[in-house]
Amino acid sequence: MTIVFIGLSITSSWGNGHATNYRALVAALDASGHDVLFLERDVPWYAARRDLPQPPWGRTELYDSPADLRRRFAEDVVRADAVVLGSYVPDGVVVAEWVLHTAAGAVAFWDIDTPVTVTKLEAGDEEYLSRTLVPRFDLYLSFTGGPLLTRLETEFGARRARPFYCMADAAAYRPLDEDERWLLGYLGTYSSDRQPAVESLLLEPARRLPSERLVVAGPQYPSAAEWPANVERIEHLAPGDHPMFYARQRFTLNVTRPAMVRAGWSPSVRLFEAAACGTPVISDRWDGLDDFFEPGTEIVVVDSPDEVVDAVRGLTSGDADMIGAAARKRVLAEHTPERRVAELETHLHELLSAAA
16 A cells, blocks of 8 residues: 655654654565555654654655645645654644645554543644544544544544554664663653652652662753652653663563553553563553553553552562563564454455445
């Protein structure tokens, strides 16, 4: 099939979790013989921090504005068997209106931020999607599963809301033999609503374990933020450095934004990537987590700083290694790009068959 993606970014992973998802999926689609074009808005904050300026799979093109997009890529959109528009695309409503008017094939919306999107729609915030657009897509691919899929169909009118979870490229995210540097680490872009959980589940345990070393990696943290003396800060890590980062931690922390906690069934790409590296994950609790990893066997679930301290002190290295290995096995079975390609092919073939 010929597939056109219009997404937030594939060339820069700075400050977003979209890029590694797009890279993994486009690479797997290309390897499966599909003709893929990825279109990305050229914006200054990504232009200054491109860690993959020329992706080696499919074709990637940058555009300057919706008018530039229409002028240069209308023929590609008309010829495509499917066009997939992602969440948080700049001027997303304008772009969506044009795609729906122009495309001859199927049009899907891939929401890598579903609970945030729903909150925005309920508030009348049309930053990248409007409520009236939702029923017009042939397919609504959602980063979130569970009951929110039913809400998308019954309350927002989505024709086909289907789970389309994040993924981890097992070739890129794998265990490495590295010396341990940190007892516990966290990788994630700063978010004001997520920071209280980072404070509770990493910074407070750091204060209670002053002889241990911990780490927080990710951009956009306020310059005035205060960090315990034993917490190392890394401003940004390109995806190629993630496996080494995880390999140097005895445990890694998964923290979920409140909107995702409320919705449940919202595993982040970082969760799958860390698990694919075989690093045992300590996670906050949310509904549906046990659909992805078995607590106690494949993941450690905590509710408080005390439980974090108990876990990092109480689990032997052998127990931790077994949890990490079990989680990696689960990811390789269920959450690879190849698995997502098969799911996308199934969804698109159903649409094309229905249209025929």
